[in-house]
Amino acid sequence: VILWFHDESIFYAHDRRRNNWYHKDGPCKPYKKGDGHSLMVADFVSADFGWLRSPDG
Template sequence: MHIFNPKDDTISPLPLIFPAQPVVPWFHDKTIFYAHDNHHHTWYHKDAPAIPYAKGDSPSLMIAHTISAEYGWLKSKDGTHTAQWMIRPGKNRDGYFTNDDILDQFHDMVKIVKTNYPEVDHISIYDNAPTHLKHAGNSLSACHMPKI
């Protein structure tokens, strides 16, 4: 990991307290692109209320990928393998990005980093809404408690 010094705009490696391998954080994120996404370019008064618009029924493309400051987008050193996933979300298309897909993508990521970057330790950082409610199938969940 690195430290940013705002006084002289330099980036230096974080000093290690114990002898260990450097640590590389990998950030996972996804985004959805919509065709014909109803963008309006017009002037609005600062006190005007916001008007919500429904998303269109146009085709969409979701890209999920992993990135680090040290290596950029996650891929093998020869560029033949990547952890990028592209799906066409929707009921009548590729389906939706589920917790199982996130785990499969994580396993792809682990294979790439273990094979191509064994000289460093890796941390995967996820912020993904579908995983917030994931729990074992036989565990208790407050979501299924009766409302009083």
């Protein structure tokens, strides 16, 4: 029996922490709200064989 595990992550365009300093008399710049576009990265991994790859790359 060979165990394969599914590894999956989703990254979003606006997924970051924002730290901005503004002068108290200066204007604040608005930023986009929401997650934005996403990129899904998925793969299979085994302790015996490592990452699953096809023979042709």
